[in-house]
Amino acid sequence: MNDCPDIAASEPVFAEPWHAQVFALTVHLNEAGRFTWAEWVARFSATLKRHGLSRDLDGGEDYFNAWLETLEMLLDEAGEAAPEERAEARAEWERAYLSTPHGQPVRLAE
Amino acid sequence: MPHDHHDHPHALLPSDPALRVKALETILTRKGLIDPAALDEIIDTYQNRIGPQNGARVVARAWSDPDFKAALLADATPLVAEMGYFGRQGEHMVVVENTLQTHNMVVCTLCSCYPWPLLGIPPGWYKSDAYRARAVREPRKVLAEFGVTLPEGAAVRVWDSTAEIRYLVLPMRPEGSADMDEAALAALVTRDSMIGTGLARVPA
Numbered sequence: 001m002n003d004c005p006d007i008a009a010s011e012p013v014f015a016e017p018w019h020a021q022v023f024a025l026t027v028h029l030n031e032a033g034r035f036t037w038a039e040w041v042a043r044f045s046a047t048l049k050r051h052g053l054s055r056d057l058d059g060g061e062d063y064f065n066a067w068l069e070t071l072e073m074l075l076d077e078a079g080e081a082a083p084e085e086r087a088e089a090r091a092e093w094e095r096a097y098l099s100t101p102h103g104q105p106v107r108l109a110e
Numbered sequence: 111m112p113h114d115h116h117d118h119p120h121a122l123l124p125s126d127p128a129l130r131v132k133a134l135e136t137i138l139t140r141k142g143l144i145d146p147a148a149l150d151e152i153i154d155t156y157q158n159r160i161g162p163q164n165g166a167r168v169v170a171r172a173w174s175d176p177d178f179k180a181a182l183l184a185d186a187t188p189l190v191a192e193m194g195y196f197g198r199q200g201e202h203m204v205v206v207e208n209t210l211q212t213h214n215m216v217v218c219t220l221c222s223c224y225p226w227p228l229l230g231i232p233p234g235w236y237k238s239d240a241y242r243a244r245a246v247r248e249p250r251k252v253l254a255e256f257g258v259t260l261p262e263g264a265a266v267r268v269w270d271s272t273a274e275i276r277y278l279v280l281p282m283r284p285e286g287s288a289d290m291d292e293a294a295l296a297a298l299v300t301r302d303s304m305i306g307t308g309l310a311r312v313p314a
Binding site (some may be wrong): 013014015016017018020021022023024025027028029031032034037038040041042044045048052056057058059060063064065068071072075080081085086087088089090092093094097098099100101102103104106108 | 119120121122123124125127128129130131132133134135136137138141143144145148149150152153156157161201220221222223230231233234235236237238239240241272273274
């Protein structure tokens, strides 16, 4: 009997593409000097703590939702992505998805 | 095509968080604050090039080379950097050795700090509230749930990672591995054995 998970057959690194995207976005902003990693950890752990008070986080979707919320707050405070701007860009993407025929690449109208 | 009937007449709408991430990318790209190609590069690196195989190579080398092991335990960061594994977030790497007397186990009670260059992205359970809370409070119980049986009388030490310091466990070299070379040894080193929630595999 061997309970050790096999390294080669491990679970996917990111369960959802957006998990990878929000992760990469954060790492990239850190590398570009927008914030230090210690700052990120302090903010992110505060979000996790706040969420964890009301329910158990499962380390998957919950965890990346908390991650995304933290990044949105940080960028809002830095004046780089205000809530209205975010809502507008999100709506643009939603329109693009709803108006693009299935199978075609989805792009924003410039 | 108008005559091409399909279940989805338009592209499938991604989930709310997926759209919000896209929105952030769009805003930051338009402002020239991010480079979309760099994002792809980061994803590719973490998805394909960084993983527990890196840490396993470090462990196998430490098992094979006593001088390397001594240096690794004294100051791991420059040694693993020489092997090509360095922290993108500038963290300090600390290696803690399991012995018959002491079993080490790593957690991040704050969030999910983890030695990314050596192990890749942490598994879901490492990030869960349950593990983060219980690893410190009842490590032996957690280890038992992972199926880890410790040598009798062994103490358990729990290391709490931070943004600055990431721990890697150097598991004990298993019985029956005396004649193996580094490549064969590396195959015995599991991800969990380097977090301390597992032991190295025993050669078949």
